[in-house]
């Protein structure tokens with residue numbers, strides 16, 4: 001099971017997204033998937049390229065729309081393991097409405113956000129995750145907006161799996177992605193993934209100084225939603241680990257009625273080869 005392909009990523013040397021790519025590849029192998037059992041749908045941004053850098057099905061979608069595509073894919077073929085991925089601009093700005101509703105809908109899939117707190121692909125503008133006072137070309141006097149708190153938002157929206165990790169911690173990140181894939185519902189994994197080219201504030205060293213690993217908190221119980229919210233607020237959202245998991249809520253596809261248990265991809269469409277060829281010819 002080799003999830004590496006021969007496409008050379010064109011991320012800048014040192015970009016945090018390399019570790020996310022490696023962690024996805026390792027996690028997929030560790031949970032026993034074959035490449036044809038995994039699909040990655042991505043949005044737009046530097047991180048959006050990841051769907052082409054893993055040996056599996058890949059779909060590079062449009063800006064902020066990886067989640068509706070990924071959810072449709074999962075409903076159509078429930079045997080696929082579906083990952084969606086993108087950056088904080090993609091998921092928490094233009095795609096925010098999809099993010100909130102995907103969280104509360106709880107379809108069985110995993111969403112990995114590569115959170116670098118800036119827009120990298122467009123050469124460094126303030127994102128919804130940039131801190132107050134953050135200076136870029138779009139906020140030359142410093143951002144005056146409050147940065148979004150995505151994990152608190154996810155908990156409030158009814159998330160069943162909320163986790164956070166850091167590109168420098170490959171072991172933890174791989175483990176969290178494995179657990180996200182195994183979780184029966186929607187998993188949100190926010191990854192601090194530094195942009196070494198444009199973000200000179202939230203650097204690897206900055207994260208190392210500010211991250212609070214859940215393993216350092218005695219008796220932390222990830223099934224306790226109130227404790228999860230409290231600890232996130234106490235640490236200004238800098239917790240890493242599996243912050244919250246509800247293992248009892250069934251996923252959307254297990255609750256919805258009126259659909260066949262198997263997705264469209266597994267249903268007999270009663271279409272002969274001749275009918276199929278005719279359809280294809282019509283759309284040529």
Ligand code: SF4
Pocket residue numbers: 010011012014015016017046047116120121194195196197198
């Ligand atoms: Fe990574 Fe930033 Fe370079 Fe984009 S611009 S590839 S986010 S380091």
